[in-house]
């Protein structure tokens with residue numbers, strides 16, 4: 001573990017707890033959390049909070065910077081300011097978020113960028129994100145069809161294009177169209193626009209899956225299939241992520257296929273389904289423990 005002190009002795013390291021801190025917190029992250037002179041964290045899960053405070057009694061939550069109904073971006077700027085103030089004060093600052101500290105976590109990227117611009121060493125450790133949990137729980141391998149990943153409001157606002165022969169993951173679908181923070185329900189008045197948009201892109205009846213990884217060990221993930229055109233009727237929370245399986249097989253470039261066949265010792269074959277994930281027509285995750293209520297203990301960063 002090396003991070004030499006920069007100007008005035010300050011340094012920044014950003015770590016993530018994983019989605020499920022029990023089991024997903026790495027030994028490297030633990031070492032930094034223990035070593036830090038100041039630890040600033042954003043988690044909203046009692047087990048994660050107790051674990052962090054146990055590792056570093058000086059740990060300070062930034063969660064209180066959220067204010068009901070106020071723009072999340074304003075809170076993010078305040079978080080960046082708090083992290084930078086701590087770095088400038090000297091010693092090692094450890095910034096801790098749930099999941100991966102650099103996945104859908106603008107304040108951490110911004111804090112690292114600004115710290116470096118001011119001459120302080122700053123680094124980020126990788127961690128287990130919601131997408132990593134999704135791949136495991138839904139049995140999805142992004143190598144099979146490819147995988148496009150979008151923030152839901154960005155997808156809608158910028159009319160992002162979709163390759164329907166690829167899987168799609170929409171993040172923050174339970175907060176689509178609402179730039180403000182809410183401890184409870186988000187204003188989903190723009191959600192029907194997302195349903196309409198997806199219904200225009202995908203064949204009628206094509207299913208998406210509302211997914212919430214379990215935050216606590218032993219709990220099941222929440223996996224609920226929904227026809228994309230009816231997404232606005234689905235039960236969503238701020239922890240929901242939408243997974244949309246590929247809707248058709250990809251086109252084949254005959255020239256490339258012929259070259260691959262020439263290089264292969266026999267006819268070129270894509271991996272059989274048994275050796276990897278399912279065919280597009282069989283893409284539906286089979287496990288749908290819909291009887292379980294979603295675990296709502298993790299929130300927006």
Ligand SMILES: C[S@@+](CC[C@H](N)C(=O)[O-])C[C@H]1O[C@@H](n2cnc3c(N)ncnc32)[C@H](O)[C@@H]1O
Nearest residue numbers: 099100103104129130171172212213240241301
């Ligand atoms: C601000 S992002 C934070 C992502 C986090 N840094 C990570 O590495 O996964 C919040 C979004 O992450 C996704 N997310 C967070 N917790 C989740 C969970 N338990 N299961 C599925 N998706 C989750 C949702 O799309 C949610 O709206």
